[in-house]
Amino acid sequence: MTEHRPRIYVSDHDGPDPHTTHPAHEYIELCGGPLDGQLLDITRLTAEERTTGALLITSHGPHGPGGRADYEPSTGEAGRWNWLGDVP
Template structure:
């Protein structure tokens, strides 16, 4: 029996609207993969970020973290793998 190969699920970019027909990455933009925590698997667009900002990481607003609406998920660059940012916790 023939079983088709599963189609890969398109990657979503953090901040894309849920009803956006194409919430994935755009050509010519730079992204970091968010690993762990409430935003696990999303891509963060860092195209216009400075080197200092990229080294620092981000506190990203999210309603699905430990603090609900108004809370933030904290992500920092993974040592030796700058394309991935690891979750370090939530903040109010």
């Protein structure tokens, strides 16, 4: 049986292996929406950015390529951001 490794969110599809985490980095899980189950590297986010969330580029939402998925930190669970909806 193969081990399931979550996909790492990257907006650049020419980027590094989408399944490789780095030990010195901090990740949160995206929950719901088009990026459900992916991990987001928040290592370089400021404290304010970590509390407000992010609009993440995705081609899997209703707005097609270039659309954004809106995620914000979960109020009930650290390490998770919940999907709020999609924007163009």
